[in-house]
Amino acid sequence: MIVRTLDEVTGTERDVVTPTWRSRRLVLAAENRGFSLHDTVLFAGTETRMWYANHVEAVYVIEGRGELVNEDTGERHVLAPGTMYLLNGHEHHTVRAETDIRTVCAFSPPVTGREVHDENGVYPLIALDGNEEIAEAQA
Numbered sequence: 001m002i003v004r005t006l007d008e009v010t011g012t013e014r015d016v017v018t019p020t021w022r023s024r025r026l027v028l029a030a031e032n033r034g035f036s037l038h039d040t041v042l043f044a045g046t047e048t049r050m051w052y053a054n055h056v057e058a059v060y061v062i063e064g065r066g067e068l069v070n071e072d073t074g075e076r077h078v079l080a081p082g083t084m085y086l087l088n089g090h091e092h093h094t095v096r097a098e099t100d101i102r103t104v105c106a107f108s109p110p111v112t113g114r115e116v117h118d119e120n121g122v123y124p125l126i127a128l129d130g131n132e133e134i135a136e137a138q139a
Contacts, residue, residue, distance in 0.1 A: 002031060006039055014113050020046035020097075029110040036110035042066065042097040051092045055107045060084045064101035069094045 004026055009015055014025040020043055027037040042048060042064075049071070066079040071092035077085065079101055087093065095101070 002027070009039075016113070019043075020048040023105075025111065025113045027110070028113045030112070031110075034108060034110065036107045036113075038103075038105040038107070038111075040103045040105050042095055042101040042103070044097050044099045047094060047096045049092070049094045051090065052087055052107075053090055055109060055111070056090075057087045058084065058106045059087075060104045062102050062104060064097065064099040066095060066097040066099070066101045069096070 006024055006026070009024045009026060014028070016023045016025065021040055022043075023038045023040040025036060025038050027033060027035065029036060044064075061079050061081055061083045063081060064079070068077040068079050068085055069075070070077075071094060073091075077083070079085075079095070
C-alpha cells in the first residue's frame with residue numbers, strides 16, 4: 001500500500017512547475033501500477049497547447065474555470081468543477097484558464113515525473129531502467 005499526501009510531494013522533484021502549470025505527481029511509473037496520478041493547476045490567464053501523442057490522459061476539474069479547445073475539430077468545452085475530459089484519441093488541444101484551474105489527472109502509460117511538454121505540446125515517452133525504477137519507488 002502506498003499512502004502519500006500532497007504536502008509530501010510539494011517542493012520535491014515530483015513537483016514540476018512551468019510558466020503555465022504546476023503538476024504534483026502523486027503516482028509515477030516507478031510505482032509500477034500502469035498509470036500515473038497528478039494534482040495539476042493551470043495558472044489563471046494562461047493558454048497551454050498540448051498533444052499527448054504517447055499517452056492517454058483523463059482530467060477531472062475540481063476548482064476553477066476555463067475552456068478546452070479540441071484543435072483537431074474546433075470544438076470548445078467549458079471547464080468548471082465537476083467536468084471530466086478524456087483524451088483517448090491523442091487530440092491536439094488547448095486549455096485556456098480564466099482562473100486557476102485545479103485538476104486531478106491520470107496518464108497511461110504512466111509518466112516518470114521528469115516529463116514536460118516539448119515544442120509540439122508532447123510528453124516524451126521515457127522508459128525507466130531497472131536501477132532508476134527501484135530508486136524512485138523507494139523515494
